[in-house]
Amino acid sequence: MSDAKKPRFMFSAKAVESAMTDDFLPIENGGFLITQMGSATGMAPGRVAEFDGSMHFVADHFGTVSLFEEWPSTPPLDGFNPHGISARPELNLMMTSDFLLPSSTLMPSMAPVLRGSVRIWNYKERKITRTVDLFSPDGTPAQGTMDVKMLPKDRHGYGYTSGMFDGHIYLVDPESNRGSVVFDLATVKPHVDTPVPGGMGQIMATPKSGDRLIVGTFMAGQVVMLDTTDRFNLKQVSVVSFGANAGPHNIVLNEDDSRLVVTDYFLNEDEEGIIHFEGDHKVHVLKVAHDTLTEDKRFQLDFNTAFKTGPARPHGIAMK
Numbered sequence: 001m002s003d004a005k006k007p008r009f010m011f012s013a014k015a016v017e018s019a020m021t022d023d024f025l026p027i028e029n030g031g032f033l034i035t036q037m038g039s040a041t042g043m044a045p046g047r048v049a050e051f052d053g054s055m056h057f058v059a060d061h062f063g064t065v066s067l068f069e070e071w072p073s074t075p076p077l078d079g080f081n082p083h084g085i086s087a088r089p090e091l092n093l094m095m096t097s098d099f100l101l102p103s104s105t106l107m108p109s110m111a112p113v114l115r116g117s118v119r120i121w122n123y124k125e126r127k128i129t130r131t132v133d134l135f136s137p138d139g140t141p142a143q144g145t146m147d148v149k150m151l152p153k154d155r156h157g158y159g160y161t162s163g164m165f166d167g168h169i170y171l172v173d174p175e176s177n178r179g180s181v182v183f184d185l186a187t188v189k190p191h192v193d194t195p196v197p198g199g200m201g202q203i204m205a206t207p208k209s210g211d212r213l214i215v216g217t218f219m220a221g222q223v224v225m226l227d228t229t230d231r232f233n234l235k236q237v238s239v240v241s242f243g244a245n246a247g248p249h250n251i252v253l254n255e256d257d258s259r260l261v262v263t264d265y266f267l268n269e270d271e272e273g274i275i276h277f278e279g280d281h282k283v284h285v286l287k288v289a290h291d292t293l294t295e296d297k298r299f300q301l302d303f304n305t306a307f308k309t310g311p312a313r314p315h316g317i318a319m320k
Helices: none
Strands: 017-027 032-037 047-051 066-073 082-088 091-100 114-122 127-132 145-150 160-162 167-171 178-184 200-206 213-217 223-229 234-243 248-253 259-264 282-288 294-295
Touching: 017 047, 017 082, 032 082, 032 091, 047 082, 047 259, 082 259, 091 178, 114 145, 114 160, 127 178, 145 200, 213 248, 213 259, 223 248, 234 294
Parallel strands: 082 145, 200 248
Antiparallel strands: 017 032, 032 047, 047 066, 082 091, 091 114, 114 127, 145 160, 160 167, 167 178, 200 213, 213 223, 223 234, 248 259, 259 282, 282 294
């Protein structure tokens, strides 16, 4: 990416024990920890793969040569399908959130097998130390905890995750090994009626101030900023609405937290699967202040018309 407008392909790599690559967490040595939501066959358990920043090849305990280490060495067998990842290295803590069983989204499945748990890790040793199972206020398990974000500067190491199909945001306490419902996305104003409660919460972002949480809602077509000063009672402070079913899924803050890039597309498996969450394929930029989100109307990018080769689906984001 030395020339941002002319990226140069270097190589590709494939993990051995796992597949279904999702989230990338940059680490100190220039490498990445990467959530692999499924096993090599799309089942469970998944893994967290580690990409060496020096691009060194490593060998696993079977002697197989790969670019990746895969963690943990003995993964749990209770539905370990990690999607979101977040870490506080200074506290020696990491969290991953289990989302769903990848193979259950493919034909001829009738419904996805959803997960509702967050794993607490010893960051340095790359070991899972605890599992936090999450429950809605009515006692039913959380449904589809896609992302997790640890709150910067919080001395307890608190993190937040969102139940995509139940509409709640949960606080995860690594000290007490407990989760608590702290916000209901169905209460966001202006309210948008959606088939899934809360409008289907998506990827989250946490500014470095340590007292704000930002989350997109796919079906409601909104990006919401929440005040986390009271960690157990979040409050809405701002919202940007793109229109129902616009599909904001992935959101990424720039380095100084002044701008937020939003992509409107989650996943459409076409005829191969049962997930068809298309969105409108637009990319937005929001101006971010401590208490406000506002759309930068100067930025107009529509992946339906941006490329001569035809419509494309904007999913992941990286910024230089």
